[in-house]
Amino acid sequence: xxxxxxxxxxxxxxxxxxxxxxxxxxxxxxxxxxxxxxxxxxxxxxxxxxxxxxxxxxxxxxxxxxxxxxxxxxxxxxxxxxxxxxxxxxxxxxxxxxxxxxxxxxxxxxxxxxxxxxxxxxxxxxxxxxxxxxxxxxxxxxxxxxxxxxxxxxxxxxxxxxxxxxxxxxxxxxxxxxxxxxxxxxxxxxxxxxxxxxxxxxxxxxxxxxxxxxxxxxxxxxxxxxxxxxxxxxxxxxxxxxxxxxxxxxxxx
Amino acid sequence: xxxxxxxxxxxxxxxxxxxxxxxxxxxxxxxxxxxxxxxxxxxxxxxxxxxxxxxxxxxxxxxxxxxxxxxxxxxxxxxxxxxxxxxxxxxxxxxxxxxxxxxxxxxxxxxxxxxxxxxxxxxxxxxxxxxxxxxxxxxxxxxxxxxxxxxxxxxxxxxxxxxxxxxxxxxxxxxxxxxxxxxxxxxxxxxxxxxxxxxxxxxxxxxxxxxxxxxxxxxxxxxxxxxxxxxxxxxxxxxxxxxxxxxxxxxxx
Numbered sequence: 432x433x434x435x436x437x438x439x440x441x442x443x444x445x446x447x448x449x450x451x452x453x454x455x456x457x458x459x460x461x462x463x464x465x466x467x468x469x470x471x472x473x474x475x476x477x478x479x480x481x482x483x484x485x486x487x488x489x490x491x492x493x494x495x496x497x498x499x500x501x502x503x504x505x506x507x508x509x510x511x512x513x514x515x516x517x518x519x520x521x522x523x524x525x526x527x528x529x530x531x532x533x534x535x536x537x538x539x540x541x542x543x544x545x546x547x548x549x550x551x552x553x554x555x556x557x558x559x560x561x562x563x564x565x566x567x568x569x570x571x572x573x574x575x576x577x578x579x580x581x582x583x584x585x586x587x588x589x590x591x592x593x594x595x596x597x598x599x600x601x602x603x604x605x606x607x608x609x610x611x612x613x614x615x616x617x618x619x620x621x622x623x624x625x626x627x628x629x630x631x632x633x634x635x636x637x638x639x640x641x642x643x644x645x646x647x648x649x650x651x652x653x654x655x656x657x658x659x660x661x662x663x664x665x666x667x668x669x670x671x672x673x674x675x676x677x678x679x680x681x682x683x684x
Numbered sequence: 685x686x687x688x689x690x691x692x693x694x695x696x697x698x699x700x701x702x703x704x705x706x707x708x709x710x711x712x713x714x715x716x717x718x719x720x721x722x723x724x725x726x727x728x729x730x731x732x733x734x735x736x737x738x739x740x741x742x743x744x745x746x747x748x749x750x751x752x753x754x755x756x757x758x759x760x761x762x763x764x765x766x767x768x769x770x771x772x773x774x775x776x777x778x779x780x781x782x783x784x785x786x787x788x789x790x791x792x793x794x795x796x797x798x799x800x801x802x803x804x805x806x807x808x809x810x811x812x813x814x815x816x817x818x819x820x821x822x823x824x825x826x827x828x829x830x831x832x833x834x835x836x837x838x839x840x841x842x843x844x845x846x847x848x849x850x851x852x853x854x855x856x857x858x859x860x861x862x863x864x865x866x867x868x869x870x871x872x873x874x875x876x877x878x879x880x881x882x883x884x885x886x887x888x889x890x891x892x893x894x895x896x897x898x899x900x901x902x903x904x905x906x907x908x909x910x911x912x913x914x915x916x917x918x919x920x921x922x923x924x925x926x927x928x929x930x931x932x933x934x935x936x937x
Binding site (some may be wrong): 535539554572649676 | 705766799802815819
């Protein structure tokens, strides 16, 4: 019997932003592997089994899920947001490459979702309106020197930057250092968006200039979007400002 | 009476990838502005009005939609994918900034969606598994020199690259030139994914090396993902290969 493994993205946390495809995949599976808080969002039946693990155990979780699928189970690995953006899909692929040949023969499906930067951008206006990038600020899996070099390269090239994993208890200084690096490259007036829990009841979206932006404005659940030199702020009387990056970029047309 | 304007992303084209939030926004609106093929996907009621326009008329469409909303209508502007990624949200913001003060006072909501690169990546494996960027290859709204400089910067910095708007009848040479530029910076073995209509019945996902990749493999509906030097291909007997970018990046940990 060949098992099945589906890697599902449930979106940024608002149930209305979970796709029907993701819900159908969840309904069909029997065993659920994931970070506890993501599994908590699911409304599982009594015939569905929940196997939670810590946030930092992605590769061992991936291997456990593949092993269960190879044993013939219908397994679902759950990510918040999109599973392909700094989430479980890459860990599953790494485990397949390293693992026994049988794992290559599993039915593997990956179900995309709305990733955090899209939900935050939608609440702020259109900050990702021209070329942009997504960079994880975690130096658990790459050297800080690589992150610093990437920040300089993309800011210098005029891309908007979405920062994932901006800060945690174990990584307290990286976001402040990233702002300091970006102040060397970008105008200090560049808008910075801190988007926490976008679309959920506890949503907080704040906008600051790069000069004012402070690492303490972010936590683990925040996606930080830093504009390009062309990103603009539209003030609105009695309403939150709109932040957007114009479609036209980089000089005369 | 204050009108309402909602900019909705319907996802990559598979109805199961449209969020409940997007469907609710569509059900609530009365006037629909958008590119004809995107409006064709909607199942509108007889009390809902369809106002289609050409793909290249984004700013005039935005102004017409804002004018209708300012007149008190409940207006929906429809994008495929996510409205904030090379789509209508930025055009709406540009029009608001340039337009009459009343447009700043409208109820404006932007509803995110699954953007093309996420749907293509999910079908291929996890090619966006580490730092990545999204670049529009259209030089209608920015000079080609800027695009070339950005491609060199992001490829040199080790980011995976998702190319939107890779080719059209009016822009036939840009994708081939982009491949030639990237061959100067990246290993020729770097995987390139051509993802057309991901998740739809006419889906075509093909993988080539950067050495083999040809512009003719793409059309207007294709999202092209070019790996980083660390992107890997897992061959599977009797199945499509898996393409992924490992979470660990850029040297010893």
